[in-house]
Amino acid sequence: MLGLAALLGACVAQGPSSPTASSFSAEEAAFIRKTGTGVIEGHAFRTRSKGQVVNAAGEVVRLIPATAYARERFNRVFGKTKFLPHWRYPNEQVDPRYAEFTRTTKTTARGKFSFDKVAPGTYFVSTQVIWGEEDQVFREGGTVYDEVTLTGKETEPVEVILSGH
Numbered sequence: 001m002l003g004l005a006a007l008l009g010a011c012v013a014q015g016p017s018s019p020t021a022s023s024f025s026a027e028e029a030a031f032i033r034k035t036g037t038g039v040i041e042g043h044a045f046r047t048r049s050k051g052q053v054v055n056a057a058g059e060v061v062r063l064i065p066a067t068a069y070a071r072e073r074f075n076r077v078f079g080k081t082k083f084l085p086h087w088r089y090p091n092e093q094v095d096p097r098y099a100e101f102t103r104t105t106k107t108t109a110r111g112k113f114s115f116d117k118v119a120p121g122t123y124f125v126s127t128q129v130i131w132g133e134e135d136q137v138f139r140e141g142g143t144v145y146d147e148v149t150l151t152g153k154e155t156e157p158v159e160v161i162l163s164g165h
Helices: 002-008 026-033 068-078 096-100
Strands: 035-047 053-055 060-065 083-085 103-106 112-118 121-131 140-150 158-162
Touching: 026 060, 026 068, 026 121, 035 060, 035 121, 035 140, 053 121, 060 112, 068 083, 103 112, 121 158, 140 158
Parallel strands: 035 158
Antiparallel strands: 035 053, 035 112, 060 103, 060 121, 083 140, 121 140
């Protein structure tokens, strides 16, 4: 949980203390607080080097409006990938309102999750998949995300796979 919180509050590509060029806009993110008819369902996991699948069991999943501020942060943290290794979690202050304009849920033991009553818009969906002993200095896994857009015309749930690929 702390790792994901640190990730959401950080930027790494230009250094741990470089601020975002964009300012957080509550007005731009406000669509997340609207009630919609959309459903986002997903599965969060990572595949280890020998093919073993590790589910994101009991992890917090965040639904984040893809505002200019969020888009800049994700681009700087992840670059061109959809996975950030656990040991690369950045450490930086984030606008406190950024977290206020997100929704969260938890994954099942099998890494499944769902958001209902989602308003139309573009979102980042993010969680972490970590394994190894909690007291280990270098645990394996990291944070995964994907982007999803709801138009408001969906009649079936939109499926998201969070695997880092």
